[in-house]
Amino acid sequence: xxxxxxxxxxxxxxxxxxxxxxxxxxxxxxxxxxxxxxxxxxxxxxxxxxxxxxxxxxxxxxxxxxxxxxxxxxxxxxxxxxxxxxxxxxxxxxxxxxxxxxxxxxxxxxxxxxxxxxxxxxxxxxxxxxxxxxxxx
Amino acid sequence: xxxxxxxxxxxxxxxxxxxxxxxxxxxxxxxxxxxxxxxxxxxxxxxxxxxxxxxxxxxxxxxxxxxxxxxxxxxxxxxxxxxxxxxxxxxxxxxxxxxxxxxxxxxxxxxxxxxxxxxxxxxxxxxxxxxxxxxxxxxxxxxxxxxxxxxxxxxxxxxxxxxxxxxxxxxxxxxxxxxxxxxxxxxxxxxxxxxxxxxxxxxxxxxxxxxxxxxxxxxxxxxxxxxxxxxxxxxxxxxxxxxxxxxxxxxxxxxxxxxxxxxxxxxxxxxxxxxxxxxxxxxxxxxxxxxxx
Amino acid sequence: xxxxxxxxxxxxxxxxxxxxxxxxxxxxxxxxxxxxxxxxxxxxxxxxxxxxxxxxxxxxxxxxxxxxxxxxxxxxxxxxxxxxxxxxxxxxxxxxxxxxxxxxxxxxxxxxxxxxxxxxxxxxxxxxxxxxxxxxxxxxxxxxxxxxxxxxxxxxxxxxxxxxxxxxxxxxxxxxxxxxxxxxxxxxxxxxxxxxxxxxxxxxxxxxxxxxxxxxxxxxxxxxxxxxxxxxxxxxxxxxxxxxxxxxxxxxxxxxxxxx
Numbered sequence: 001x002x003x004x005x006x007x008x009x010x011x012x013x014x015x016x017x018x019x020x021x022x023x024x025x026x027x028x029x030x031x032x033x034x035x036x037x038x039x040x041x042x043x044x045x046x047x048x049x050x051x052x053x054x055x056x057x058x059x060x061x062x063x064x065x066x067x068x069x070x071x072x073x074x075x076x077x078x079x080x081x082x083x084x085x086x087x088x089x090x091x092x093x094x095x096x097x098x099x100x101x102x103x104x105x106x107x108x109x110x111x112x113x114x115x116x117x118x119x120x121x122x123x124x125x126x127x128x129x130x131x132x133x134x135x136x137x
Numbered sequence: 138x139x140x141x142x143x144x145x146x147x148x149x150x151x152x153x154x155x156x157x158x159x160x161x162x163x164x165x166x167x168x169x170x171x172x173x174x175x176x177x178x179x180x181x182x183x184x185x186x187x188x189x190x191x192x193x194x195x196x197x198x199x200x201x202x203x204x205x206x207x208x209x210x211x212x213x214x215x216x217x218x219x220x221x222x223x224x225x226x227x228x229x230x231x232x233x234x235x236x237x238x239x240x241x242x243x244x245x246x247x248x249x250x251x252x253x254x255x256x257x258x259x260x261x262x263x264x265x266x267x268x269x270x271x272x273x274x275x276x277x278x279x280x281x282x283x284x285x286x287x288x289x290x291x292x293x294x295x296x297x298x299x300x301x302x303x304x305x306x307x308x309x310x311x312x313x314x315x316x317x318x319x320x321x322x323x324x325x326x327x328x329x330x331x332x333x334x335x336x337x338x339x340x341x342x343x344x345x346x347x348x349x350x351x352x353x354x355x356x357x358x359x360x361x362x363x364x365x366x367x368x369x370x371x372x373x374x375x376x377x378x379x380x381x382x383x384x385x386x387x388x389x390x391x392x393x394x395x396x397x398x399x400x401x402x403x404x405x406x407x408x409x410x411x412x413x414x415x416x417x418x419x420x421x422x423x424x425x426x427x428x429x430x
Numbered sequence: 431x432x433x434x435x436x437x438x439x440x441x442x443x444x445x446x447x448x449x450x451x452x453x454x455x456x457x458x459x460x461x462x463x464x465x466x467x468x469x470x471x472x473x474x475x476x477x478x479x480x481x482x483x484x485x486x487x488x489x490x491x492x493x494x495x496x497x498x499x500x501x502x503x504x505x506x507x508x509x510x511x512x513x514x515x516x517x518x519x520x521x522x523x524x525x526x527x528x529x530x531x532x533x534x535x536x537x538x539x540x541x542x543x544x545x546x547x548x549x550x551x552x553x554x555x556x557x558x559x560x561x562x563x564x565x566x567x568x569x570x571x572x573x574x575x576x577x578x579x580x581x582x583x584x585x586x587x588x589x590x591x592x593x594x595x596x597x598x599x600x601x602x603x604x605x606x607x608x609x610x611x612x613x614x615x616x617x618x619x620x621x622x623x624x625x626x627x628x629x630x631x632x633x634x635x636x637x638x639x640x641x642x643x644x645x646x647x648x649x650x651x652x653x654x655x656x657x658x659x660x661x662x663x664x665x666x667x668x669x670x671x672x673x674x675x676x677x678x679x680x681x682x683x684x685x686x687x688x689x690x
Contacts, residue, residue: 034362035418042362056397057380085378090397101397103379127419131362184587210590217591223584227606236602237592284593 003100004051004132005030012046014039021131023052026096031072032129042133051132056101058128061091062121063112073124075100079116082109093122139288139320143180143190152176152187152344158288158337160195163314163321165331165352168341174324177341178290181322182217183210194287216281216319218291222273224265230276231261237284251279254313270298271306278310282317289314289321295330304389307333328356328411329387332368356413363415367392371410374401385414452668458661467662472638473647477666479555480643484623487562491570491619496612499574500604504583517568525565529632532560536633555641557634562623570619577611578604610682617678621671644670 007025019039021032030052034044044050065074077095089109093100100122114120139158146152152173158164166174179185181192183199186207192200199208210217216237224233234248252258255275265273274294281289294310295303311334314321323334331338331352338355340348348355357366369387381401385392392414396406406412467473501507502514520528535541536552551557581604589599605612627645634641636650644667651659 032362033419035364038362038364042360057395083379085380088379090379103397127417130415130417133360182587182591184590210587211593211595215591217588219584219588221584223582223588225585225588225603225607236589236594239593280592290591 003054003056003098005054005098005100006049007052009044009046009048009050012039012044019044020126025052025098028075028096030129031126032131033126034131038131042131044131050134053130053132054100054124055128055130056090056103058124059100059102059104060123061093061102061104061108061112061114062123063114063118065121065123069123070125071123072126073129075122077120077122079114079118079120082114082116084109091120093120095122139181139192139194139322141177141181141190141192143177143187143192145176145180145187145189150344154341154344154346156339156346156349158320158322160320161318162336163311163323163334164337164339165335166322166324166339166341167326167328167331169326171343172341173344174326174341175292178217178292178322178324181288182215182290183208183213184217214284214287216284216286216289218277218281218289218294220293221297222265222277222294224273224276224280226265228264229261230257230263230265230268233265233276234280234283236280239284247283251283254316255279255309271302274298274306275309275313278313282313282319285317285319287320289317289319291321291323293324293326295325295327303330310334328413329368329370331356357415361415362417364418365414365416365421367414369412369414371406371408371412374406374408376401383412385412387414455661455664458657459665460658460662463658464662464665467659468666472642473663473666475639476642476644476647476663477670479558479641480624480645481670483555483558483562483643484620487559487566487623488616488620490559490563491567491623492574492612492616494567495570495574495615495619496605498571499578500600502571503575503578504586517571520565520568525561525626525628526632528564529561529629532557532564532629532633552633553635553637553641555634558630558641558643561629561633562626565626565629566619566622569622570615573615573618574608574611577608577614580611581607613678613682617674621674624670624674625667 005025007023007030009021009023010029011022013020013022014036017036018033019036021034021039021044023030023032032052060071075093075095077093077100079091080094080099081092083090084106087106088103089106091102091104091109091114093102102122138160141157142155144151144153150173154173154177166177168174176185180187180190180200187200187202189202190200191198191202194214198204198206199213200206224230225236228236230252231245231248234251235244238244238247248261249258252260255278257272257275260268260272260276265276268276277294295306298306307330325331325334335352338349338352339346340355352368353366356368367385367387369385369392371383372386372391373382373384375382375384376398379398380395381398383394383396383401383406385394394414502510533552536545545551549556551560585603585607586596586599589603590596594602625645626643627649630641630643631646631649636642636646638650642650644663648660648663648667651663
């Protein structure tokens with residue numbers, strides 16, 4: 001998985017089909033939607049520590065972000081490194097000592113004029129995140 | 138239930154295991170080569186003796202080092218299928234299959250019934266050298282099952298057949314073993330095979346059990362929140378500038394997955410590796426098959 | 431190509447050597463004497479004695495060699511390497527020396543006691559069999575062991591897992607699978623016994639109509655400077671040998687399969 005953030009569950013809002021897992025990773029709140037079945041099978045409890053997996057292709061970047069947006073997860077960080085591909089580019093963003101990746105189009109990269117050292121906000125919808133328990137891999 | 142406690146030391150290698158095999162189920166013994174899987178089978182079958190331990194099938198003690206009990210293979214009710222079948226080359230298929238059947242009468246009938254079960258009717262008078270790998274495998278299986286053993290031991294029985302045949306044979310094996318309801322211990326180092334066959338998996342690493350449970354539990358299962366989890370084999374890796382397309386074969390279907398190139402390197406992903414695909418159920422699109430036309 | 435030619439040349443050399451040697455026999459060959467010598471009572475006796483002794487020796491040798499070969503091939507026991515080494519003695523020690531050892535053994539009190547309570551061996555027909563047995567049993571064991579080593583153990587393991595006792599596994603699996611090796615061992619034992627000379631003459635002597643096998647008859651007639659008779663006896667020996675080899679070929683061809 002593209003990147004892994006270790007967080008702690010603060011609250012679980014259980015619905016009929018879905019459960020919203022509210023977490024904190026360092027100082028940043030994160031929200032993850034999983035099915036209630038997964039939540040039960042994994043035996044998730046408030047206070048548990050576990051990994052949040054974020055795929056680079058699911059991450060969008062914003063610069064000087066303002067206004068309202070429905071996506072729950074917003075992480076502010078500094079652009080560390082950019083790898084240019086033919087259509088897509090991979091932008092590494094450092095935030096609170098962890099690295100996140102965003103795969104965005106070269107067009108957006110150019111339009112937004114993203115350079116190393118820029119401050120950006122990485123945004124992901126709750127439904128895109130995956131939870132993983134303990135151990136690596 | 139078959140309970141197994143074994144200790145054995147060869148020079149610097151120590152085998153020390155303690156596990157149980159549920160009755161009537163298929164249990165796989167999984168691990169890399171050299172982990173001691175085959176040795177465990179030989180101890181359970183009585184072909185070799187461990188330094189210490191105990192093997193009990195229900196109330197019958199097969200091996201107890203302290204009480205100096207060590208039943209010979211013919212006193213244990215077992216069937217053993219070897220890696221390369223080990224069909225007796227000088228005997229016909231009929232003679233091979235009937236080797237373990239004691240009663241004289243009905244022998245021929247019994248053999249016919251068994252052969253038809255694996256789709257090999259009419260092959261009675263063939264010699265093993267005249268059969269294909271898959272056919273030999275099926276003969277080896279029914280030969281082991283012919284005397285209706287309590288326990289079936291299989292030592293990587295499909296490692297010598299090609300990939301296509303293997304998928305087919307896995308289905309056959311499962312069907313036949315289920316129809317006999319025989320307790321089975323199956324040695325393999327193929328994750329996909331574990332997923333396909335096993336009710337329980339015992340993971341062995343350098344002589345020690347590191348994990349056991351259902352395949353789902355052991356390999357990923359309750360650790361990942363994705364509802365879609367498919368075990369398969371990597372069949373192709375194509376690199377784009379920053380993303381790689383990894384093609385995974387699962388149950389005769391190809392799945393293409395997009396992964397960060399760095400990730401491929403970090404995992405040291407190669408063709409032939411066993412992997413599990415995880416996907417969120419909210420990330421799929423669904424069509425009715427006919428509306429695709 | 432060059433290498434191939436050189437090797438072939440060597441093969442032709444060996445062939446010419448033997449062919450030349452045998453052809454030279456015809457220089458002294460008297461056709462008119464052949465039937466007369468062959469049907470001569472003493473010759474017929476030698477032929478019968480040779481055939482009988484070689485056959486009995488082969489039976490005894492195999493009877494001992496097959497189980498010993500199995501033990502050496504399958505089991506580990508203390509002193510196995512010594513047993514292995516001792517089996518090679520007949521191959522490296524001259525037959526005459528072996529015969530002398532036998533003669534000395536049967537002349538000491540234990541040997542004499544054994545003869546008194548069974549039958550006469552020294553300078554008697556049973557001595558021929560003892561001499562042939564001693565020179566062949568070790569070799570037969572080695573040969574059969576080699577063929578049993580080639581049979582993968584897993585076949586016996588499978589048999590045992592199918593409920594066979596070790597005895598049943600031996601008779602139904604090991605023995606049939608090694609039959610080619612056993613037949614080959616039998617032929618070699620028989621041929622070696624038939625031509626055995628050194629040990630036989632040392633312990634059984636060379637008494638006409640009693641312990642005179644064909645090789646001994648050849649030696650005797652040669653020492654009487656009767657070259658024509660010697661030649662005919664050699665032809666008889668060659669004839670029996672070739673006949674046996676031919677039978678063996680036919681027999682081996684009837685063993686239907688090759689398991690590899």
